[in-house]
Amino acid sequence: MSRKTDVVILGMGYIGLPTAALLTESKLFVHGVDIDPKIVSTINKGRIHIAEPGLEQAISKAVAGGYLKASLFPIEANTYLIVVPTPFKENNEPDISFVEAATRSIIPLLKNNDLFIIESTSPVGTTDKMMELIYDERPELVNKIFMAYCPERVLPGNVMQELICNDRVIGGINQASTDRAISFYQKFVKGGLHSTTAKTAEMCKLVENSSRDVQIAFANELSLICHKSGIDVWELIELANKHPRVNILFPACGVGGHCIAVDPYFILSDYNKEAKLIKTARQVNNFKPLWCVERINNQRLEFKIEKGAEAKIAFMGLAFKPNIDDLRGSPAVKIIHAVLNGEQSKSHFIVEPNIDRHPDYKLTSYEEATQKADILVFLVAHDEFMTFGHAKEKIILDFCGVLSK
Template sequence: MQKKTVCVVGLGYIGLPTAALLANNGFNVVGVDLNAHAVDTINQGRIHIVEPDLDAFVRSAVAAKRLTAFSTPQAGDVYMICVPTPFHEGVGIPQPNIDYVLAATRSIAGFVKPGDLVILESTSPVGTTEQMAAVLRDAGVDVSQIHMAYCPERVLPGKIMTELVENDRVVGGLTPAATHAVSDFYRTFVRGAVLETDAKTAEMCKLTENSFRDVNIAFANELSMLCAKSGIDVWKLIALANRHPRVNILQPGAGVGGHCIAVDPWFIVAGDPETARIIRTAREVNNYKTEWAIDQIKIAVADASARTRRKPRIACLGLSFKPDIDDLRESPAVHITEALLSKGYDVVAVEPNIEAHDQFVLVSLEEALKTADVLAVLVKHREFLNDAVKTTLSQLKAVDFCGVGCG
């Protein structure tokens, strides 16, 4: 494929790595984001998020003048939509909010020309790509003359720059021609297999992948709560059970976070709540695990207060939604820390992957180990996997939700 200009709308955890990778593969890339700080930072050859190797990719792309960031859409030959898809606020089953996707689609309508590719990468409910086509059609675009497809990202934070290239990709077009054209585009920089299907199947595939993971995590989290009631070490139990040749139980935690596993299952449930019973139950179990964790910390604080006869200090170890990243989106650790603060507890947090937080008092791990009366291990960061933490866990009133103290 001839190298063309790619307009990437949304320069967050997926959009910026994708833009930088494409620029380093010879494409001319114009990135678009409403965050002025992000735009300015990128144009200086720096990054506004934490991701291994991303800084080198961005620095190289900007220096070569193949990546430029803007606050408004720019003309291109390929348009990639990588914007957030949150929930609508309200009660009951969370409803997916694709307003950002549709707004991004409207913003490029004036630039799209015959032969262009329009690709949605944002996690979206089934039918979203068709809704994008309707938006473009209403804006006067002849969608029969362009190629529209859905291609969800499949990357792990902390390994994004590698997995963007190595992982298999699923491409689903609104027409067979669109599927082939967009698949050819991905094959220019993806070494994994590029698998062709239709748009609705690709949309459902992304939701299915993360719902499967959510269900399996829910089993581990439910097991951990059952074991706590019976005085069983869940970590040892899982290690023993996993010696069965056909058993592979995941590790429990303080809940499930991030903008994928904690969100995507609701997109399926919202579409058919009567049928999606297991998926809904798994979401409810994982959400409840976070509330259960709060209650366990409160019990530990009450015990520490009775022992010390003063107001205990709680040190929450970890704030991100998974180990060794700076991403706090939908993080159960953040929810737990906020809940404790709202109840008037003396709370400090340790998060080695961020420098400051506008709500929490951040302290070093060393200070937390010295001054805390209760340790709440919420995230299994590599900085916490040492003998000092294990020793302190054994000496203090501690609640370890991710197995740092085991082994």
């Protein structure tokens, strides 16, 4: 690198790598750190290890132009960005050990006037904890560096656009830190930059996803009520939404992925007594796949009693939401796993048009599965399934509204 590094980004994943690319487009020199040697070597070849439209071209240009270099270790810079994973542990407690390790790795490099920003989704108080960690080790830096929290809101598949255009919430440990972080994001963000405190910014991210979880739980609860009362939940919600101030979401077979089904636990771990609605929403959304399993098993039993033979079942969709290939925390996968008890026989067809293969299950084409199965279970509302014409001889369990949309 021909010039001093401007920014060190710790974590070269779905968020850190596109952020690195955009910073280099603003002519900033970026040093990208990851603990995975394969990721580091891929980036240094100008290639990428994740799927994101427009990213490979940007990284290749940044590396070739000398603006981006990846490494296993941080170096001295003016700005440090923490973009490492924040999963939860088995007991649903947040695991901030990655944020802590990344912070520790740069403590020896910090100097007066540096800017330290956490972007990882984090429990409230994490920025303050990292501040204490830094000041404990480097007391001479108290009030001499700037620290802020700025969460991410991007949608995978459109990250390169959204990183630039989305509004951002930026909260420093003090006003000077907020102002300094805002001037950093002004270099590449065109969306609004909203200043607040670190704690409010941390809570803001958690609340955004918890709000979605609660709204989905309401829709999922309606689907149970409607099934019992013999009302079509899809028609009901469409009619209710004709009210000018009502906007109910549609139900599905549960909630999955790495954000909406995870972030509410970051609130529950600290505010368990207060967060009654958020807790109940998690319970409702976690229960929905179990309810789907029970309905599939009942249908299977009914078929056997009536026809004297095992039903051939087609499961439509594995992804955690429509039209993506991401299976992380997918309720559809949980449902299939429970119904099949881990064993796929010749009479079980699994369809997922967005992936080529699955490590545990043989995939079947949509056409073959709809032709051969007796029971069609729609788990994810992929566009490919929307063309399904209702075949009278088939039994259909539609948990995602494919037939109603």
